[in-house]
Amino acid sequence: xxxxxxxxxxxxxxxxxxxxxxxxxxxxxxxxxxxxxxxxxxxxxxxxxxxxxxxxxxxxxxxxxxxxxxxxxxxxxxxxxxxxxxxxxxxxxxxxxxxxxxxxxxxxxxxxxxxxxxxxxxxxxxxxxxxxxxxxxxxxxxxxxxxxxxxxxxxxxxxxxxxxxxxxxxxxxxxxxxxxxxxxxxxxxxxxxxxxxxxxxxxxxxxxxxxxxxxxxxxxxxxxxxxxxxxxxxxxxxxxxxxxxxxxxxxxxxxxxxxxxxxxxxxxxxxxxxxxxxxxxxxxxxxxxxxxxxxxxxxxxxxxxxxxxxxxxxxxxxxxxxxxxxxxxxxxxxxxxxxxxxxxxxxxxxxxxxxxxxxxx
Amino acid sequence: xxxxxxxxxxxxxxxxxxxxxxxxxxxxxxxxxxxxxxxxxxxxxxxxxxxxxxxxxxxxxxxxxxxxxxxxxxxxxxxxxxxxxxxxxxxxxxxxxxxxxxxxxxxxxxxxxxxxxxxxxxxxxxxxxxxxxxxxxxxxxxxxxxxxxxxxxxxxxxxxxxxxxxxxxxxxxxxxxxxxxxxxxxxxxxxxxxxxxxxxxxxxxxxxxxxxxxxxxxxxxxxxxxxxxxxxxxxxxxxxxxxxxxxxxxxxxxxxxxxxxxxxxxxxxxxxxxxxxxxxxxxxxxxxxxxxxxxxxxxxxx
Numbered sequence: 001x002x003x004x005x006x007x008x009x010x011x012x013x014x015x016x017x018x019x020x021x022x023x024x025x026x027x028x029x030x031x032x033x034x035x036x037x038x039x040x041x042x043x044x045x046x047x048x049x050x051x052x053x054x055x056x057x058x059x060x061x062x063x064x065x066x067x068x069x070x071x072x073x074x075x076x077x078x079x080x081x082x083x084x085x086x087x088x089x090x091x092x093x094x095x096x097x098x099x100x101x102x103x104x105x106x107x108x109x110x111x112x113x114x115x116x117x118x119x120x121x122x123x124x125x126x127x128x129x130x131x132x133x134x135x136x137x138x139x140x141x142x143x144x145x146x147x148x149x150x151x152x153x154x155x156x157x158x159x160x161x162x163x164x165x166x167x168x169x170x171x172x173x174x175x176x177x178x179x180x181x182x183x184x185x186x187x188x189x190x191x192x193x194x195x196x197x198x199x200x201x202x203x204x205x206x207x208x209x210x211x212x213x214x215x216x217x218x219x220x221x222x223x224x225x226x227x228x229x230x231x232x233x234x235x236x237x238x239x240x241x242x243x244x245x246x247x248x249x250x251x252x253x254x255x256x257x258x259x260x261x262x263x264x265x266x267x268x269x270x271x272x273x274x275x276x277x278x279x280x281x282x283x284x285x286x287x288x289x290x291x292x293x294x295x296x297x298x299x300x301x302x303x304x305x306x307x308x309x310x311x312x313x314x315x316x317x318x319x320x321x322x323x324x325x326x327x328x329x330x331x332x333x334x335x336x337x338x339x340x341x342x343x344x345x346x347x348x349x350x351x352x353x354x355x356x357x358x359x360x361x
Numbered sequence: 362x363x364x365x366x367x368x369x370x371x372x373x374x375x376x377x378x379x380x381x382x383x384x385x386x387x388x389x390x391x392x393x394x395x396x397x398x399x400x401x402x403x404x405x406x407x408x409x410x411x412x413x414x415x416x417x418x419x420x421x422x423x424x425x426x427x428x429x430x431x432x433x434x435x436x437x438x439x440x441x442x443x444x445x446x447x448x449x450x451x452x453x454x455x456x457x458x459x460x461x462x463x464x465x466x467x468x469x470x471x472x473x474x475x476x477x478x479x480x481x482x483x484x485x486x487x488x489x490x491x492x493x494x495x496x497x498x499x500x501x502x503x504x505x506x507x508x509x510x511x512x513x514x515x516x517x518x519x520x521x522x523x524x525x526x527x528x529x530x531x532x533x534x535x536x537x538x539x540x541x542x543x544x545x546x547x548x549x550x551x552x553x554x555x556x557x558x559x560x561x562x563x564x565x566x567x568x569x570x571x572x573x574x575x576x577x578x579x580x581x582x583x584x585x586x587x588x589x590x591x592x593x594x595x596x597x598x599x600x601x602x603x604x605x606x607x608x609x610x611x612x613x614x615x616x617x618x619x620x621x622x623x624x625x626x627x628x629x630x631x632x633x634x635x636x637x638x639x640x641x642x643x644x645x646x647x648x649x650x651x652x653x654x655x656x657x658x659x660x661x662x663x
Contacts (some may be wrong), residue, residue, distance in 0.1 A: 073563065087558055
C-alpha cells in the first residue's frame, strides 16, 4: 500500500504532446479510475506510472519516493494488461510464479503464494493448464492472480475487462471491487467505460486530450460536472444539450429561450451568469413525459423499450433528438406527439460559452 | 471431415469446384516440371542408359543401386554433404538469430538495414561464389592479404586446395550467403511475439537474459524450426556454390555434384539417376520426419 503523487507530469512522443501537465494525488488504499475517450492519454498515463514509458517532465512519487528514474520492477507495482499478457508456453502455476523466482523465494514459498492467490480467485483447479486451454474470464483471473502474488504497493489495471463478454464483465467488475475491499490496496484502473468507472471508483479522473478535466467521486462528477465534456461523458445515455439564451430571472427561477423560441424555466443556478448564450444540459433520467401543459413538446422519432425502462428520442426541432427516460410500460409509439417535463429543482445543468459549468442550484 | 459431411450442400460443392479450378494450373505445372522429370529419373535409375543414346537402354533392376552403395566416392559425397549441412545450418541459425534480434530492436534506419542485410542472399550464387573464389585465391586473394598483413598467418593459406580449408571456405561462403535469409525468417517469428509479455517481464524485473531463454526462445521455437528445416533441405542438395568454387574436387564433393558428374561427365545416365534418386529419397525422408514432428506439435496445441 502506498500513496501516489503526480506533479505536472508531461509526456511527449516526438512532437506530439500526449500528457499535458497532469497533477494528481492518490491516497493509500484508494481505488482510482482513469476514464476518457480513446486517445485521451489514460493508458499512457498508467504506463508512465508503471514505468513502461519515460516521463518527459514532472515528478512521480510513489510511497514518498521519487520514482521517475526507477525501473518498473523497483516501483512496487503490478499490472494487469488488457490482453492478459500471459506467457503462452507456461502453465498457470508457472505464469503466476515466474516473477517470484527472481525475488529469491524457494519453490515451497512460491507454491504457497500461488495456491493462496489461486484460492482467492477460484482458479486452484486450473494451475496445470496452459493459457490457451482457459476461457477469457479464467485468463483474466490468472492475470489478476499473477499481480496479487507480487504483493505490490500499487495495482495497475489497463482496461482489464474490455476483452470479456458483457455478462462476464459485470461479474468480474464486482469481483475486482470485492478484491479491493479485501486487500485494501491502492489500485489504478483505466477504462473507457463510464459504468465501470462509476461502479468501481473511490475517485474518478476524467481525461481528455492529455489533460485532467475533473477529479472527484462518482457522485460528484454525476451531480456537479465541471464542464460540458465531463457532463457528457458521465451518465448513460448521455446528457442532452440544448443551446439557450437568457430570457429573464426572478431570483428563484431562470427563464431560458430555446432556438425554437419556446421558453423553459429551471431553478436559478447559484453561480453568476455571464453573457447571454448558454448550453442547457438535461439528463434523460431527469426528464419525464407529461400529458398536458408540458414546457417542451415534440414528436417521438424513435422509441426503445428495454422492458424495465424506455428511451424516447423526441424531435423538438433541434439538430439532435432529446432523449427522455420513461417507464417500461410507456405506451408512446414512434411518430406520436410527446410532452416533456423538466426537472423541478435539481437536474438542470448550465454551461457557458467556454463549456464551463455554471454552479447549479 | 466436416467438408465431406456437408458435401451434399450445393454451396459446398460449388466451393470445392472453385477450389479445384484454382489449384489445377499449379498442379498441371508441377506435374510437368517436377513430377515428370522425377519419374523419368527414377525409371532411368533402373536402366543402363547412356547419355549418347538414351533410347537404347535395358532394364537392369537394382544393379545401379548395388554399385552406388559400394562406391566409396558416393559415401564420401554423402559424408561431405551431411557435414556441410550440419555445420553451415548450425552457424546460420545462431548468427541468424542474433541478427534477427538486433534487427528487431527499434533504431533509426532499421528498414534500410533490413533490406541491406538481404543483399548477399539476393546476389546470384554463381556470381557470389566466383567472387569469393577470387577472394580466397592463395596468391592474389584479398583474404590471405588481410590475414598476412594483420599477422594472423605467416604464410599464405591454400584455401581452395587444402582438403580441410576448402570445406571451411565453402561453409563460410554459404554462411555469408544464407544467414540473411535465416535472419529474415526468424525476424518474422520475432515480430509475432506478444509484446505485452515483455512488458510484464519488465514489471516483474526479470533479467533480459532470463527473458530470452525462458520466454523468447520457447516462443520462437516454431519459427526457428521452420527456418532450420528449410535450410536443411536446401543444404542437402547444395550444388552451385560448391561446383563454382571447387568443381568436382573430392574433398568438397556433395551428393548433387556426384550425381551430375556421373550423369554428364561420365555420361552414365542410369547410374547418375540412381544417385539423384537416392538424394531425393534422403530429402523426402527429412520432409516426412519434419511433417510428422510438426503434426505432433499441432496436436499438442489443440
